[in-house]
Amino acid sequence: MLNPAFLDLQQLQKQYGGHPVLRGVTFSVAAGSCFALVGPNGAGKSTTVRAIQGLTPVDGGEICIAGQTLSALGTAGRAKIGVVPQMDNLDPDFTVEENLWTYGRYFRLSKVKIRQRSAELLDFMALSSYARQPITALSGGMQRRLTIARALINAPQLLLLDEPTTGLDPQARHLIWQRLRDLRRQGTTLLLTTHYMDEAERLADQVGIIDQGRILVQDTPQGLISAHIPGEVLELRRLDGHTPDSENWHQPHVAVSERVGDTLICYGQDLQPVMTHFAHDPAYRWLQRPASLEDVFLRLTGRQLREAEQ
Amino acid sequence: MSNWQEAIPGPGAFAVLQRNFAVWRKLLIPSMLGNFGDPLLYLLALGYGLGHFVGPMDGMPYITFIASGIVASSVMNTASFEGLYSAFTRMNAQHTYAAMLATPLRVSDILAGEVLWTAVKGLISALAIIIVAYFFGAIQGPWVWLSIPVILLAGLSFGSLALVMTALARSYDFFMYYFTLAVTPMFLFCGVFYPLHSLPLFAQDIAQALPLTHAVALLRPLLTGHLPQQVGYHLAVLLLYTLLAYAVAWYLLVRRLLR
Numbered sequence: 157m158l159n160p161a162f163l164d165l166q167q168l169q170k171q172y173g174g175h176p177v178l179r180g181v182t183f184s185v186a187a188g189s190c191f192a193l194v195g196p197n198g199a200g201k202s203t204t205v206r207a208i209q210g211l212t213p214v215d216g217g218e219i220c221i222a223g224q225t226l227s228a229l230g231t232a233g234r235a236k237i238g239v240v241p242q243m244d245n246l247d248p249d250f251t252v253e254e255n256l257w258t259y260g261r262y263f264r265l266s267k268v269k270i271r272q273r274s275a276e277l278l279d280f281m282a283l284s285s286y287a288r289q290p291i292t293a294l295s296g297g298m299q300r301r302l303t304i305a306r307a308l309i310n311a312p313q314l315l316l317l318d319e320p321t322t323g324l325d326p327q328a329r330h331l332i333w334q335r336l337r338d339l340r341r342q343g344t345t346l347l348l349t350t351h352y353m354d355e356a357e358r359l360a361d362q363v364g365i366i367d368q369g370r371i372l373v374q375d376t377p378q379g380l381i382s383a384h385i386p387g388e389v390l391e392l393r394r395l396d397g398h399t400p401d402s403e404n405w406h407q408p409h410v411a412v413s414e415r416v417g418d419t420l421i422c423y424g425q426d427l428q429p430v431m432t433h434f435a436h437d438p439a440y441r442w443l444q445r446p447a448s449l450e451d452v453f454l455r456l457t458g459r460q461l462r463e464a465e466q
Numbered sequence: 467m468s469n470w471q472e473a474i475p476g477p478g479a480f481a482v483l484q485r486n487f488a489v490w491r492k493l494l495i496p497s498m499l500g501n502f503g504d505p506l507l508y509l510l511a512l513g514y515g516l517g518h519f520v521g522p523m524d525g526m527p528y529i530t531f532i533a534s535g536i537v538a539s540s541v542m543n544t545a546s547f548e549g550l551y552s553a554f555t556r557m558n559a560q561h562t563y564a565a566m567l568a569t570p571l572r573v574s575d576i577l578a579g580e581v582l583w584t585a586v587k588g589l590i591s592a593l594a595i596i597i598v599a600y601f602f603g604a605i606q607g608p609w610v611w612l613s614i615p616v617i618l619l620a621g622l623s624f625g626s627l628a629l630v631m632t633a634l635a636r637s638y639d640f641f642m643y644y645f646t647l648a649v650t651p652m653f654l655f656c657g658v659f660y661p662l663h664s665l666p667l668f669a670q671d672i673a674q675a676l677p678l679t680h681a682v683a684l685l686r687p688l689l690t691g692h693l694p695q696q697v698g699y700h701l702a703v704l705l706l707y708t709l710l711a712y713a714v715a716w717y718l719l720v721r722r723l724l725r
Contacts, residue, residue: 172725211567211724231570239568245561249489258488261481262569310569 162187162222162345163208163314169216170203170369177203178214179369185314185362190336190346192360194353194449196457200369201349202242205318208347209234221314235263238312240304242319246291252278253287256306263310270309277305281335297328304332308339315339317348321355333358353450363449367457377449384455385447386411387425392434393441394418400440406430416459423447473716475578478571482579485562487586498594505595508536509602512659524661526690533604534686535658537595537613538620541588542678545621546649548584549628550641556580557632563723573720577629581712584625585618592617596689607691616688616701620681623704626711627677633718652678657686677707 161184170178178200185191195201206212208219210226210233219226221233247255253274260270278284281301286294294302300320307315317336321329336359340346350356356363357377364374373380390410394400400420406413410424422430427444434440490497513529523531556562566576596613599605631644655669656662656678662670673679680700687694694700 209568213724231572234568234570237568241561241564241568243561243564245565247485247489247562247565248560249492254488258481258485259565259569261484262478262566262571264477264481264570307568 160187160223161185161220163191163347164220165204165208165217166219167217168204168207168214168219170200170207170212170214177369178207178217180217181366181369181371182217183362183364183371183374185345185347187313187345188340188343189361190340190348190359192356192363193347193349193366194351194356194363194453195349195366196351199366199457201366202318204366205239205316205347205349208316209237209239235310236313238307238310238315240300240307240315240317240320242322244299244303246299246302246306248291251288251290252283252294252302255291255302256309259306260309265310273309273311274305277308280308280338281305282331295328297324297331300324300328300332301335304335312344314345314347317346319350320348321350321352329355353448353453357449365453365456372456373452380452381447381449384452386423387447388423388427389445389447389451390422390424390427390430391443391445392420392422392430393443394420394439395441396439401434405433414455423451472572472720473574473713475574476572478575479578479582482566482571482576483582483586486579486583490587501591501594502598505536505540505591506598509533509595509599509604513602513604527604529599529602530604530606530690531686532659533595533599533602534689535682537592537599537617537689538678538681538685539653539656539658540591540595541617541620541681542624542649542652544591545584545588545624546628546644548587549580549625550632550635550644551638553580553584553629554632554635554638554641558635567723573723574716577712577716577719580629581622581625581708581715584628585621588621588624589614589617599689605689607689609688609691609693613685613688616681616684619701619704619708620677620685623677623707623711626708626715629715630711630718633715633722652676657682677704680704 164184166182168178168181170176181200181204183191193201193204203212207214210231221229221236224233226233247258250258256274256277257270260273265273278287281304283298283301283305286298291299304320321332324332333355336346346359348359360377362374363377363380365372365380375383392400397418400415400418406420406422409429410422410427412423414421431442431444434442509529509532512532517528517532520528522528563576567573596605596610628644631641635641655665656673656676658678662673662679665673680703684694684697684700
């Protein structure tokens with residue numbers, strides 16, 4: 157890495173009532189880069205983000221922002237950070253611009269500065285024509301954009317985004333991704349948590365997969381894919397619901413395979429023989445695709461549901 | 467636990483106060499209507515209606531006696547309501563505190579801003595009553611303006627107490643206990659409707675421990691043209707309530723919000 161780490165987390169430990177949530181989370185984010193923290197529900201993503209803001213006191217480990225420890229920075233550290241929370245917390249009684257003005261006052265910015273910044277930010281987030289509208293007049297995607305604009309009011313060096321596009325339609329997601337890439341180009345360091353793998357793949361320079369309070373792997377999206385998924389992917393689904401390829405005909409032709417219900421997922425460099433064999437079998441439907449981060453994620457964190465923890 | 471220096475608020479508290487004031491200003495008309503309407507009804511019903519049968523009390527017409535009591539109890543009600551329901555809505559439903567904590571604001575700034583705001587709201591409602599009662603001739607004398615700092619201090623004490631409850635609350639239902647066990651008894655037994663000395667001695671002792679008694683003891687003379695007795699003692703009790711409740715609320719909020 158050329159740039160020094162802007163954010164550095166070393167061995168973060170945290171437990172709630174004896175239940176460990178962070179078990180040695182360690183990673184660093186280079187200045188001006190985008191790091192995606194991906195993991196299933198309850199993996200420790202939001203706790204990590206809160207810890208970076210100094211809102212969750214950790215039981216062990218250290219957080220450094222721009223070379224200074226969080227404890228040395230105190231709340232002054234938060235003046236360098238912008239936060240897009242998982243749950244929208246815009247002020248429902250205010251208009252769009254009043255939300256930005258009020259927020260700017262929390263940073264003790266001057267009124268002139270706040271007005272100038274909010275006009276720029278509303279323009280940047282394509283919200284200028286809604287400046288005087290109440291929050292209730294905004295769609296979910298627009299509220300999210302306003303939350304991002306609000307997080308930028310103090311021109312933060314580090315922007316934390318906790319699941320920034322959860323629940324948004326594709327148009328809204330693409331606009332937000334575009335803006336986040338603009339920010340990164342302008343030199344803002346981004347840390348985002350997500351459980352959308354395509355989001356991580358599109359935005360992040362580095363991806364860390366977190367599960368049960370530990371970073372399992374960290375690399376570029378492509379690096380993770382090539383290290384963990386050999387070649388391409390073929391999904392064979394058996395339409396009658398029986399076990400697909402119960403005789404294991406595919407075995408010698410693939411590097412790895414996995415059965416998930418009615419589907420057989422094959423990974424390998426050359427899956428042509430398997431495809432030819434099953435292509436004309438009317439009991440099967442198939443899908444051939446390049447390996448994605450989602451394959452890596454599921455292989456590393458397993459396929460069982462994580463509804464119990466939140 | 468965080469160190470106690472963190473409990474001392476900074477200038478950020480004024481940004482919180484400003485935010486609440488800006489929201490209030492947007493809802494000015496309905497809010498003011500309540501502030502003027504309620505006391506008008508109380509004064510008419512109790513001052514004239516009941517006063518007709520009661521006659522003079524403590525050497526003044528009943529409407530004059532009760533007007534100052536209603537000023538004090540209204541500060542309690544308004545500051546309590548703001549510190550309970552409104553503050554809890556901001557914390558729990560609107561996640562306003564979470565948004566604030568993502569900025570350089572600290573828990574103490576938020577708490578102090580909220581407490582200051584409860585006092586300002588208490589003052590607004592008190593002034594509305596003072597204005598209404600003035601036209602009934604129930605507020606008089608040269609010391610009325612001195613009631614403003616007393617009203618603010620009383621508002622701070624009731625607001626801080628309410629925020630202790632808010633810091634503990636899991637839902638709005640919890641506040642019913644506080645109203646039934648604290649606000650309503652104070653409303654009825656702290657000298658708002660009749661002088662304390664008409665209560666049995668043990669009840670007078672209990673009343674002496676409650677903040678509303680001291681707010682009434684200061685406000686009734688000031689609003690009826692006299693200087694109060696034992697000013698230092700009454701102010702000290704209100705101040706003590708404010709400081710203790712603020713400290714407890716701060717401790718509980720830190721435990722709740724920074725975990």
